[in-house]
Amino acid sequence: MGRKGINLTYPGVYFRTFYQLLRGNLLVNLLSMALISFTLFIYGIFLYINHNLNLGVSKMAEELNVVIFMKGDSKPEEIEEVRKILEGEKVEELKFIDGDTARKEFEQKFPEFSHLLAEMGESPFPPIFEVRLKNFGKEDFHLLERSLKKVPSVDQIYNSGDFTMGIARAGRIIVLVGMFFSSILFIASIFTIFNTIRLNLVYYKDIIEILRLVGASLSFVQIPFYILGFFLGISGGFISLFFLLIITKALFYYISPFAEMIKIFFPFVFLPLPKIIQIMGISVLISLFTTWISIKGYMK
Amino acid sequence: MIQFFRVYKQYRPPAYALWDINVFIDRGEFVFVTGPSGAGKTTFLKLITREELPTSGSVVVNGRNVKQIPESKIHHLRRLIGLVFQDFHLIPQWNVYDNVAITLRVLGIPEKEIRKRVLKTLSLLGLYHSVWKFPFDISGGEQQRVAIARAIINNPLILLADEPTGNLDPTLTREIMQIFKNINAQGTTVVVATHNIDLTKEMKKRTLFLESGRLVGEERY
Numbered sequence: 469m470g471r472k473g474i475n476l477t478y479p480g481v482y483f484r485t486f487y488q489l490l491r492g493n494l495l496v497n498l499l500s501m502a503l504i505s506f507t508l509f510i511y512g513i514f515l516y517i518n519h520n521l522n523l524g525v526s527k528m529a530e531e532l533n534v535v536i537f538m539k540g541d542s543k544p545e546e547i548e549e550v551r552k553i554l555e556g557e558k559v560e561e562l563k564f565i566d567g568d569t570a571r572k573e574f575e576q577k578f579p580e581f582s583h584l585l586a587e588m589g590e591s592p593f594p595p596i597f598e599v600r601l602k603n604f605g606k607e608d609f610h611l612l613e614r615s616l617k618k619v620p621s622v623d624q625i626y627n628s629g630d631f632t633m634g635i636a637r638a639g640r641i642i643v644l645v646g647m648f649f650s651s652i653l654f655i656a657s658i659f660t661i662f663n664t665i666r667l668n669l670v671y672y673k674d675i676i677e678i679l680r681l682v683g684a685s686l687s688f689v690q691i692p693f694y695i696l697g698f699f700l701g702i703s704g705g706f707i708s709l710f711f712l713l714i715i716t717k718a719l720f721y722y723i724s725p726f727a728e729m730i731k732i733f734f735p736f737v738f739l740p741l742p743k744i745i746q747i748m749g750i751s752v753l754i755s756l757f758t759t760w761i762s763i764k765g766y767m768k
Numbered sequence: 769m770i771q772f773f774r775v776y777k778q779y780r781p782p783a784y785a786l787w788d789i790n791v792f793i794d795r796g797e798f799v800f801v802t803g804p805s806g807a808g809k810t811t812f813l814k815l816i817t818r819e820e821l822p823t824s825g826s827v828v829v830n831g832r833n834v835k836q837i838p839e840s841k842i843h844h845l846r847r848l849i850g851l852v853f854q855d856f857h858l859i860p861q862w863n864v865y866d867n868v869a870i871t872l873r874v875l876g877i878p879e880k881e882i883r884k885r886v887l888k889t890l891s892l893l894g895l896y897h898s899v900w901k902f903p904f905d906i907s908g909g910e911q912q913r914v915a916i917a918r919a920i921i922n923n924p925l926i927l928l929a930d931e932p933t934g935n936l937d938p939t940l941t942r943e944i945m946q947i948f949k950n951i952n953a954q955g956t957t958v959v960v961a962t963h964n965i966d967l968t969k970e971m972k973k974r975t976l977f978l979e980s981g982r983l984v985g986e987e988r989y
Contacts, residue, residue, distance in 0.1 A: 675859055680846070681857075682918065683844075688843075
């Protein structure tokens with residue numbers, strides 16, 4: 469009488485039926501796939517932003533970068549006083565850049581803006597100290613800041629710590645916003661997949677009836693629909709990742725004049741493998757789960 | 769083989785589709801179930817295949833009470849039964865080969881074996897020339913033979929036919945009945961539901977008469 473249970477030695481029948489279902493309701497299936505792709509694309513965008521901000525924040529948090537702007541008319545002994553204060557700390561790197569050196573560095577890094585400096589004549593850049601401090605806490609920084617501010621020619625002091633915290637805060641807000649929008653889209657996707665599978669079941673209704681009457685098991689009837697659900701999910705995942713890759717690469721190319729500056733806190737690294745697997749996994753899980761609900765409700 | 773014990777079937781109160789049916793059909797018998805439209809003939813057949821459940825009473829097929837078969841195991845019962853319908857119930861998107869092969873595909877039989885058996889069965893029924901045609905390409909009589917091929921290809925224990933000649937002319941009707949007789953001669957229990965009393969008289973087979981859901985008579989030849 470044949471084998472019991474799922475016939476795994478003849479998957480061709482299931483895939484053939486799946487192909488008939490796919491073609492039979494091609495437009496609906498494609499629309500469903502498009503919505504799943506869009507949902508995962510939006511989710512992927514937020515994952516991408518979050519991932520890169522986290523990377524940037526981690527990198528920046530390892531070391532504290534401080535820039536001390538001196539007044540333009542600073543005397544050499546005042547500059548030396550600041551140098552002495554700094555040399556006493558946990559300094560990884562200490563660099564003094566006078567106005568002319570700063571101008572040359574700017575012209576090298578941003579040649580497209582060098583014409584602006586040519587019009588100015590004198591260097592607009594004040595002398596600065598660039599300091600990189602390692603294992604430097606907030607308290608340590610406040611003490612250093614107090615010492616430096618006692619020197620009259622110190623104009624302003626910037627540190628990357630505040631900036632890092634700001635980026636981290638922004639990252640958290642972006643994640644929350646992303647989760648909110650993604651949730652709405654995921655719910656919409658679930659409804660869409662449910663109805664797509666249901667439509668396919670209805671389209672195949674007469675055939676299902678005949679299959680059941682000639683002795684097809686429930687699994688024989690249902691497996692092609694699970695394959696369809698899986699296909700919608702995995703295709704949606706692949707398409708979303710493809711567009712995510714294209715868009716992020718295009719974005720990087722578009723902002724390339726400013727990329728070096730932005731890379732400090734946003735390294736433009738594509739999603740790592742675990743995140744890619746997460747996107748694909750969510751897509752497939754949601755699709756299969758929704759397919760199961762749709763089939764269960766139809767074939768009572 | 770098939771037993772009905774005090775079977776009642778009610779779709780919607782207060783009317784009963786079947787009322788107190790007690791029937792025993794032995795293995796290898798050829799039985800007609802006849803009566804006017806609405807007599808309960810189709811319901812009678814649906815209870816055997818477990819498309820419907822009796823409201824009360826038991827229907828026993830091949831030693832198993834159909835009420836006790838769980839939904840997930842119904843297919844085992846249906847693999848013992850071949851079905852032929854008045855409107856053929858062929859799948860229009862599939863060709864003749866696939867329409868017949870499906871009975872074997874659901875069993876997981878290898879495609880090579882399926883091909884052999886399908887072509888052999890279609891040849892026996894005079895359909896070899898139509899193997900790759902679609903249902904809409906062949907006549908009503910040929911379509912019914914395809915349906916019969918699908919029903920018998922798995923050598924079922926029971927063949928149920930619901931008005932199999934309802935859409936056919938007398939010549940084709942006789943042809944189909946002859947096929948059923950041949951199948952029955954090989955040991956398959958055949959139950960044919962028909963409103964055509966003349967056919968039952970001509971065939972001289974055991975006949976159950978239904979009227980308004982009740983078994984009002986029986987004739988044995």
